Amino acid sequence: MNIGFDAKRAYHNDTGLGFFSRVLVELLASYHPEHRYFLFNPKPGSMFRPQASHIQEVQPSxxxxxxLRGAWRSKWICKDLKRLQIDLYHGLSQEIPSGIHTTGIPSVVTIHDLFAELYPSDFSFISTKIYRSKMRYACKYANRIMAISEETKRHITNTYHINPSKIDVAYQSCDPIFSNIVSEEKKERIRAKYNLPREFFLHVGTIIERKNLLNICKALQLVQQEIPLPLVVVGKGGAYKKKVKQYLADNRLQDKVIFLTDALAAAGKKPFVETEDFPALYQMATAMIYPSFYEGFGLPIIEAMSGGVPVITSSTSCMPEIGGDAAFYVHPEKPEEMAEGFRKFYGDALYRQQAIAKGFINVQRFAPEVYVQSVINIYQAALNNK
Structure with a gap:
């Protein structure tokens, strides 16, 4: 079978959608080499270099x-899909080409979240209109919708009035490198490379209001006399980050939070953590804290648990669905609950080890082979429903 993918994010995105795209394509190619995989990429990019011979990049010719590369990706690509005899097309990032339903080629669209519907203030007015329009179109005309959580499926059903029988939930998997337990020697190299403290709490995610960094900082203030550990923050930010930094300055907490992206840039280094270094970064942390108000999936939860790192996360949105019985749950608006999570994982070694053990069990639900099979099942349903 010839399977086509919208690969723009795979080649050009260094955050969630990019990781999702790269991991899925490589896992499919690994577990199902009998198929050919065509990656439709509107322009040259360097973030993805698949080595398998049955993966082929396609650019506009x-x-x-x-x-007009954007128009090619959004509509004219349909001619190339027919020319290359694509049997199934997968829109990896919430959209499918306009008119694909008239080609006879069945399609699947992955809907990760409905941020543009639920948090329009996070986007410009024009971007919000575009995102909403593309998602509505994709949900209407794709043969199957792949939601990455039951939470996302509920939002699709309620917001776009899509019959839930058209939506399949496929829990994604993280990059297998996160399951590799890093040696102490390598941890020391990564510690020196990024100038990290001996012990720290970790927060991974774009610094925007929905990710809730300000309340994490308020929790740090509550335990500053009890717990000496700083918080390492990995992620970019704008206006909201300035608000957080002002809070830290007002409360003399600047030395309690390390904005790693800023620190790397100030040192003249690449202002991002390299993918292969993330497992060590996670595994050096005493705990990872991720109290978002809303997520479509919450990938850092399983990235952390895969490497034996306990997790503090929200009791709302999809986080309990992903964290299972392994996470310490807090209300995202209650710093005092986050502070209690800090205390438990810093001061109670037995509790921490129990959480780690539960985490290893929990992530088996997101094992690569489980994930790949669920996606293949969705493809078969789409082919049967064309």
Missing amino acids: APLHKI
């Missing part, structure tokens, strides 16, 4: 398509 016609002169006009090279000039």
Whole structure:
């Protein structure tokens, strides 16, 4: 079978959608080498270099398509899908090409979240309109919808009035490197590379209001006399980050939070953590805290648990669905509950070890082979429903 993918994010995105795209394509190619995988990429990119011979990158070739690459990806790509005899097309990031339903080629669209519907203030007015329009179109015309959590499925059903029987939930898997337990020697190299403290709490995610860093900082203030550990923050930010930094300055907590992206840039280094270094970064942490107000999935939860790192996360949205019985749950608006999580994982060694053990069990639900099979099942349902 020839399977086509919208690969823009795979080649150009260094956050969640990019990781999702790269991991899925490589897992499918590994577990099902009998298929051919065509990655439709509107322009050259360096973030993805798959080595398998049955993975092929496709870029626009016609002169006009090279000039109007966005239009090629959004509509004109349908001609290339037919030319390459694509049997199934998967829109990996919430959209499918306009008119694909008229080609006879069945399609699947992955809907990760409905941020543009639920948090429009996080986007510009134009971006919100575009995202909403593309998601509505994809949900209407795709043969199957792949939701990454039951939470996301509920939002699709309620917001776009889609029959839930058209939506399949496929819990994603994280990159297998997160399951590799890092040696102490390598941890020391990574510690020196990023100038990290001996012990710390960790927060991974874009610094926006929905990710809730300000309340994490308020929790740190509550335990500053009890727990000496700083918080390492990995992620970019804008106006909200300034608000957080002002809070830290007002409360003399600047030395309690390390904005790693800023620190790397100030040192003249690449302002991001390299993918292969993330497992060590997680595994050096006493705990990872992720009290978002809303997520479509919450990938850092399983990235942390896969490497034996306990997790503090929200009792709302999809987080309990993903964290199972292994996480310490807090209300995202209650710093005092986050502070209690800090105390438990810092001061109670037995509790921490029990949480780690539960985490290893919990992540088996997201094992690569389980994930790949669920996606293949969705593809078969789409082929049967064309």
